[in-house]
Amino acid sequence: MSTDRGGMLVTLLPERRRFGRLRLDADIARLLGRGDRLPDGEVGEQAQLARHFQPVPNGWPMAALQRQADCGDASGFRWLRADPVHVRPDINGARLMAWGNLDLDPAEAEALLQALHPVFGDAGMPLTAGAPERWYLQLAIDAPLPDFSPPEQGLGDDLFRHLPEGGQGRRWRALLNEAQILLHNHPINAARAARGRLPANSLWFWGAGVVPEEVRSRLSSVSSSENDVLALATAAGIAVDGAGQGDRLLDLRRERDWRSVEGELSLAGRSEKFATHDSIVLDFADGARWRLRPAQRWRFWRRPMLELGA
Template sequence: MASATLLLPARTRLVGAPLPETMARALGRADRLSGGEPGERAQLLRHFQLLPRGWPAAALTRQMDVGDAAGAQWLRADPAWVRPDINGARLFACAEGMQLVQADVDALLPALRPLFGDLGFPIDAPNPARWYLRLPPGTPLPVFVAPEDALGADLLDSLDATTTGADAVSRRWRVLLNEAQVVLHTHPWNERRVAAGKPPVNSLWFWGGGQLPDHVSSPHAAVQADDTLLRALAAQAGLALAPYAPRFRLPATAALCDLRELRDPDALCADWLAPALDALRRGELARLQLDFADGEGYLLLRPQRWRWWRRPVREFAAAPARPTSA
């Protein structure tokens, strides 16, 4: 029978009016799933198993973009905008947030190729938002911070977290980033972007290093999403892919639906949770799981309607989740 799992943002991002009474009762009677690790990586790893373990985001998206990820180590070197402020500098945009087109790639990438090519790390951009370094297998790398964890944060703090320690590997990548920033900062193309009201591409953001996994599996059979990394994971696991839809549709199988960009609790309730709960009550849906990015969640099953003694949940972020109980 069909089931649905909804990937959702952190509960604090869905603060708004109290939940409708029917939904408040359903969530109060549901099994609460507590204690999950927060963040995008942890949330996706609750639904995908990678062997060997790791988080080689660059290799996964490269395989989806080009299909040549096997046999090499990959690192994302995404175009970024770093903006100085009174206390230092902050990462303001990266990758898709830069809204680059092919003309930007054609203008900027040739200036970076000698810097990385001389080190044996060729750089290319099969997609204007996703730039890659191809590294020889086994190239030592620091632990890089994903851009979603660095956006808006002080750049020096993020770089310190990215290149932990004072070892030669960390120093090498700090120097390489500084050299790339010099190349981009002085590039005349950025003057054209600024004149057109666009942010300059004045930095790169390294992240997602690793090799393509030998095996990716998932308990789901289909994924409904536009997110690049999620679709790349689904493709490696052999799941059926569908684009993001604006409202719930009864799936034919076990479906994972990506709603992490939603911020309107009213829209979530009206377009997704209400019709999904109706399908659950009619017996058309075997189970409904809500997975929030802060690590908490709910599992809703049809027999839970008899838990009439449970108190309703009036809003998503009202209280920490309880352990699963009968």
């Protein structure tokens, strides 16, 4: 193996089921069949990212990290995301159907925020935005908060299954109910519905915490358009879209076409990525992982892996 290779290329991918039950290209089937299946990791995007970034002290304060990346003013407060979402009522409650892809423009977001300011301002939690669909609640640094589910866990699921219970949860359920009434009746949402656009008719609370002392990672650079990875990289002092030696991360979690993944990795028919990396790790959000190395091509006795699996 050449001594001028870089380190590992970590590729973040969605759950395998997102790609369907396609039959793999012969070259990629052979490469994966000869690769090393690593022990499964925890399921979910948060756990997936936590395999490569470690906030100190322990925790996962994405609201504070992203607020700092968006606005640079997160220190000294506890933060909670309160993102606009679309929920669809059904016979059993309401299901989370859209988060982060409502395409709210800045004027729409500001009008909705203005309507909600009294609800949260009177509760001592100013509500502001870092972007049209990234909304933040600012709390006292020692404010107690219940556990909230990250939105990717709630997509397609009953909203009320993800609301906190108990005494603390009662307060947040009441705040959400008041916010939903205002959003449901807001003319911005009526106008969006009339144009065939999804209304922002609820909020999703998540990511509570304070800015960590540091974020540790063995990565030297990341390539991603996702705000969670960019915020973690910024906090860790990692180059974004940088070249050079060391371990790199390629974020393909939003990809749904496996052929595009093969093209990104240059795995179909040749292994040119290995010219600059001594290994490639495929890290799926369902916890499945593989490590691929150049020397594995000599494992002739290994059978091709015909499908990605569930």
